[in-house]
Every structure is written in C-alpha cells, then in structure tokens.
Amino acid sequence: MAPPDERALPAPDGSTGLDPEDWDSFRSLAHRAVDDLVDHLAGRRDQPVWRPMPDEVRHSFDGPLPRAAAGADAAYREVLARVVPYSMGNDHPRFWGWYMGAGHPVGNLADLVASVINPNLGGADHSPVLVEQQVVRWCAEAAGYPTSASGLLVGGASEANMVGLAVARSARLGRSLREEGMPSGRRLTVYASTEVHSCHRKSCELLGLGAAALRHVAVHDDFTLDVGALAAAIAADREAGLEPLAVVASAGTVNTGAVDDLEAVADLCEREGLWFHVDGAIGGFLGLSGSAASVRGIERADSLALDLHKWMQAPIDVGLVLVRDEPAHRSTFSVIPTYLAHTDRGIAASEVWFSEYGLALSRGFRALRVWMGFLAYGADAFGGVIDRTTALARRLAETVDAHPEVQRMAPVGCDIVCLRYAPPATAAADLDAVNREVVLRVQEGGVAVVTDTVLRGSVAVRVAISNHRTRAADLDLFLEEFVRHGREVVAERGRG
Template identity: 40%
Template sequence: MDRDGLDPEDWEAFRAEAHGLLDLCIDRLRDARDYPWQLMSREAIPHLALSGEGHGEIAASRRIAREILPYHTGNTHPRFWGWVHGTGLAQGLLSEIVATTMNSNAGGRDHAATYVERAVIDWARRVIGFPDTASGVLVTGTSQATVVALMSARTRALGASSRAEGVQGAPLVAYAGAGVHSSSAKAMELLGLGSRALRRIPESDTGMDMNVLRAAIARDKAESLRPFAVIGTAGSVDMGRFDDLETLAQIAQAEGLWFHVDGAFGAWTRLADAPWRHLSDGIERADSLACDFHKWLSVPYDCGLALIREEVDQRAAFAARPAYLEGQSAGLAGAEPWFCDYGVDLSRGNRALKVWMAVESLGEVRLGAAITMNCRQAARMGALIEDTPGLCLMAAVVSNICVFTAAESLSPEEQSALNTRISHELQLSGKAVFSTTKVKGITCLRAAFVNHRTRDHDLTEALKAVVEARDALKLSGVL
C-alpha cells in the first residue's frame, strides 16, 4: 500500500468498483432507449462543487454514477435529432479505457499513438480521395480544423515570413455561402483578417450562387483586394445543403484560390450509397478539408480532422521545434512526423485510437450503411410531414436534415412561438429532441439525423407527439 503517491490505496477494491461502473455504462448504452435527456435538478447542481478535501476514488465513482451519469446531453437516445450531435459508440468504451491507461501525449515522439494517428489520417485521406502528398492532424472538431486549414491557406498566400511578420495589412479576402458555419468567420478573426473579409455569397437549395461568386471575386480584384480562399460547404448545419464542389474547384483553380471544404458531417457521404454519395463529388479536389469523426461516424467526443492536400503547406504554417523538442536519430524522440508540427497543440490526447477502433471494428460498409439510413430517414420524415395535416416542410430535404413547421395556417409570429414551445415540451417530456432554426423569419422545428440508433418507428412516434403537443397548446389557449 502506497499512501504517498496518487494511485489507489487498494487496487482490488478499485478493480471491483471499476468493473461495476463499466457494467453500469454498458447497461446505459445497451438500454439507451430508456434514457432520454432529463433536466438536472437545479437544487442538485450546487452539490457538484468541489471542497478540495478528497474522499477517495470509491466514493467519487459512486457519486459519478448517481449524480452525473444520468444527466447526459441526450444524444445517445434514438429520438435525439437536435443540432448535429453524434450519438457515440459502445466500442468507444474500449478504446477510451486503453487511451486513458496509456495516457499518451500525441504531440510527437516514437510510440503507438503516433502510428495510430498516421493510420487514421491515411484512411481518411483515401476515403476523401486526397493524394499521397496529403497530411493531416486530429483536433477537437471542425472549428479548430478550420483554423488549421485557413492558416495553411494564409501562409501559402503571404509566404512563411508572415508567421513572424503578421499580415501587415494584407488585403486578403475569402468567399463562402451565406449559410456557412460560424467557425469560418471565427477562423478569419483568429487569423487577423477579420470576419468582414469573408464575403457571404447568396445561396439556394443547390448551394452557393456561382455567378455571384465570380462577380464578387472580379469586383474585389478591381478594388486591389487579394482573394485567397473559397470555402465550400458539404452539408450545411441548418439545412444539410451541399455546394457544387466540382464547380467551386474549377473556379478556385482558375482564380488561383485555396479551395477549402467545411465537411463537418457531410464529408462522410463519401461512404454512403447513391444518390447521397454524389452530394460530395468534387471534395477530392479541395486543398483542405475540415470534418468531424464525432458526428456521423459516431466516434465519442471530441474528435475532428484537418486534412491538407499538400503536406508542405501544412508544415510551412505550423512546424516549429524549440531545442528541447529537437528530433533525434534514435530513442523516444526519433520518430517523424511530430504532430505538433501540423497544428497549434503540443500536448495532445490520443484521439486517434477511438477512430481506429470504430473503423477497425465496424468497417466502411457498416459505417456507410448507417449514414445512408439517416438520409433515408430524413426523406421519410419529410414525406410523413407532407402527409400530415397542418405540418409543412419549410425546406427541401437534401441529405439528413428535415425542417418543418407544426401549424402552417398560423401567422409567422404564432408559428415561431408554437414551434419553440413544442420543442421545449418534447424535450422535457423525453419524447423527442428537435432543435430549432429560422426559415423566412419563422422559427421552425429541425431534425438532424446522425443517429445510428434511430429506427423508422421513432419518426412516426415523434411526429405524433408533435401533433399532440400542438393541439394541446392550442386548446389550452397558450397561443
């Protein structure tokens, strides 16, 4: 027994507690349908405060099981379609146990985590269709990946000296569809270019208006500005729309622009069946891609990927080694590459292992089948909505997102209030989780299908609950 270190004082007691907690976690995932989101008691929250005294791992473990585990986001439940939250994998339990045991710093050096990350990046490169010259790095998610990608683009535009000298007022501008994710604007801000330098191009159900894009590029050049990047969207977060990536690639090549794709979830349609696979045609021509493993591939949070077409561009933007990190010809510091040379983080967790586990255990066919199933479910929900009196689709179902209103006969203000209340009622009751978005000024209900646990009967039951909630709210005189 070692009372001076931080390890458990009684390893056998710790083992028994860990087995019990693991069993509880497995039960929770096996029976996920029985555990929708529930509101955490406001009175219970103050009890999570830490006194700093330390009460032992057994007591802490039991508090986790009792006071924390039940109050999840709800995204493990089959009727969770809010936002674009991946639902996780039971297989992730195994990889996370091993990753915690290894406790690797994946910033560099010669150890298994480095090679696993290389294998994951190479697999993703092949799925997307990038060449052998591509490189990448695993990050927290698409938001961070976008910064990595656009920093690579900025460095190519201004040269490696810009890392030390800054942008020096260089009039760089970039282009994206009006519905591009906010992470692109944030990236422009973080890179010192400003969100106003991101030109928002009008879009329709078929994506960005290419004629308006060409005109905007010509206008900026005529005003002595410097277009340097165009950002395509593979699966918009609001509507699931896809830009015409093939045409964007052609425009980028003709204008000498870096072509970046935000494919947070939509990039993985490369694994889906037709016709959804073809939504992302052209993605293989991008200079960079930002995407998530924790959305449509259901890898446990958090795990995203920045994939760069030419490794030299990524290294030019990020490689930097102080003396204490200098590579060696042998030993622990002997391996290349060090992933700290490909992004902003030096200390990095072993994110790659859970991706490796997902692909190795399930394979591309099963992962792709789940993506295809979700797209079919979104289409099916759209058809059910069109067949249900009072419900109305508010946008075409392009891929995996279905947006609708519960009472088309009401005024826009009344519809907005009703749809918002329905989303609250269904979430609090545990019947289903829809999020909301705005279409033509109306707050609408939104279902985003990235949930591998959803079955077709969930769609009919959820829409039945929407209608019942709508009718009850109307009868109560709330609206």
C-alpha cells in the same frame, strides 16, 4: 541555488502516489462501472432523452474544493447520482439536436484504453503516433481525398476549418507572416455561402483577417451556394482593391445539410487562383455511401475539414484536417525548440511530429477511438449508417409532406429535415412563437431532442438524424408528440 537539505525532505512513507493501495478493490469498482455503463447503453431507449436538472442537483455543483479524500467508490456514486442522469442525451436514439453522433461501444472501450496508457501524441517514436498516421490515411481514403495528404486530428471541425484557412493564409503571404504579422494595407477575403457554419467567422477573426473578410454569398432555393453570385462577388472585390484568398464550400450545411456544387467551386478556384477549402463536417464522408456522387470534386480541395464524431459516430471529440500540400501545412505551424529536437535514435526519433502541424504540443490519443472503430466495424458499416439515416430523413420528410398540420421548410440535405407545426387555421405571424414553444416542450418531455433555427426569416424545427441508433418508430413517436404539443400550444394561445 544551493541543493535542498535532504534532512528537510519528508521521510518515505510507503505511499503509492495516486494508485490504489488495494488493487483488487479498485478492480471490483472498475468492473462494476463497466457493467453499469453497458446497462446504461443497453437500456437507453427506455429512458428520457434529456431531463431538466432539479435545483438541488444544480446547486450541488456550487460546493468548495474538496480537500479530504472521499475515495474512488464515493466519487463514482456521485457520478451516477449527479452526472449520468442529467447528461446531454446524445447517446439516446431520439437525440437529433444540432448535429452530433451517438458514439459507439467500441469507441467507449478505446477511450478507456487510451486514458490508461495516456500517451502524448505531440510526437516521438511510439505506436500511438503510427495509429494516428494510419487513421489520417484511412479517413482520407474514406472521404475520397488523396492519401498522400498531410493530416491532423483535432477537437472538431471548427478547429479543423481554422487550420485549413491558416494554411491558406500562410501559403499566400509567405514566411514573413510568421515573423512580422499581417502586412499593412492588404485586405484578404474569404468566400462562403450565407448558410456556412459560424466557426468560419471565428477563424477569420482569430487569423487577423477580421469578420468583414468573410463574404457571405447568396444561395439557391435548395440552400446551396450560388456559384454565379460567387464569381460576381470575387470580381467586385478585386475591382475594389481587395485580395480574394479562399473559398469555403460546404459538404453539408449546418441548417439543412445542403451540399454545394464542389466541382463548380473547384473550377472557379482554379481559374481565379484561390485556395479551395471544403467544410465536410457533416457530409465529408458521403464517399462511403450510396450518395458518393454528391461530393464529387472534394478530392480537388486544397484543404478539407472532417468530423469523426458526427456521422462517423466516434465519441466526442475528434475532428480531422487534411491538407494537400504537406510542406505548406508544416511550415504554417512548425516550431522546434531545443528541448524538442528530433533525433535519429531513441524515443525522439520519429518522422512525424504532430506538434508541427497545429497549435497543440500535448495531444490526447483521440485516434484510438477511430482506429478501433474502423477495425471493429469496417468502413462499409459507417457507409451503411449514412445510407440508413439518410433514408430515415427522407421517410420523415414524406410523412411531413402528407400531414395537414406540419409543413416542410427545406429540401432534405444529407440527413436533416426542417419542418414546423403550421395548422391551416393558425396565423403565419404566430408560427414562430408556437414552434419555439413546441421545441421546448418536446425537449422537456424527454421523448426527443430537436432544435430550432431560422430559414429565410422563419423559425424552422431542425431534425438532424445523425444517430446510428435511430429507428423509424422513433421518428413516428416524435412526430406524434410534436403534433400533440403543437395543438396544445395553439389552443393555449387561443384561450389567452
């Protein structure tokens, strides 16, 4: 193809690209934004946790692509008007919905730095790669896992869990899997409790094993995996001609925070020759806390999924997968095309290219928010958060147990309390509908965010206190409002 005629190219116009023409004006805007956001955090407790979005705000997002420039100042005003007031609310002290941390100011600052220098963590020789390598080692140490393990920061524990199972599959089936795909006639199976997170079903589907490959095993009354039932399920599948591959143990289940007996599962996997994977999204860092004994055996896992934006409070999103066998991890994902050839010198000279340990080549600098957090606060501070939120959960459970109108639905696992409004005069058949409505009213009232789930066929209200900003008074206020809404809903249904 002939080179372009230089006379046809646009003449230089002195444009600075997308940089501001007036850096001082942009500096003033940036300083104002930082001040606004610090004020937001400092005063967050006095604001609603979450608020329903007005129709006019919702419909304002239906507009067409803007072609003309409005300017950075105008764009920032839109953020303040239409985004910040209607965010999810998990930066608030009374957000206990699903399971996520509140973030922390040092992590917020780290994200600003990371976005400005904007490195690609796929690989190459630059200091951010060393930051991520150190974060991997620090997190392994914090979790009580071998620091020699291979590791990769990912978007969250769902992705980390899938990477762990992908390595398990590759380790079992060998190199031919990558060249020829899943072998015909072999049906691999993965075992986990009935309380396991839904991401494991997605993993089995995406890895070509199929949803049916995930065998859900019964749990005890405390919602931990029944290891005896697990052994029986493995034996039955072998007898039926299936090929057991891996066991997923939960260090903190999603519904109740139950921690499986990791030592017992490790022993079984060793006897049976199965890959031992631990989903530590919730409780994987209990080793930093006074409850470290509850995750004894985690160090024996072949792979471990962790989540830094839950109990470890890093801004969303950042998870971590650790794999004991580094060659197995790398051989599952490594592809080195000519344009990514590694060198002994220059920018391509790096011992570790993270692109060889997962799917992504372009990877953001997630590691900085974790690295700066460890440096600024110290690992023991995060252990203190775990101990404090666990103590708050047990305090809430004791208050619930003493309340005549509220019923606890499960043992307290980690920092999750499951309860429901259940006054003696209300028929059991009505309680599911009552509690679903109460949850909505609590959310819409802006006092707190909690969510509901189902335990043994009944609706339970789930309070996941994974928030370093929560105080005892916050939980007292929630329970007061919860009971008030419960009484209103029961009275309205009685009149109806």
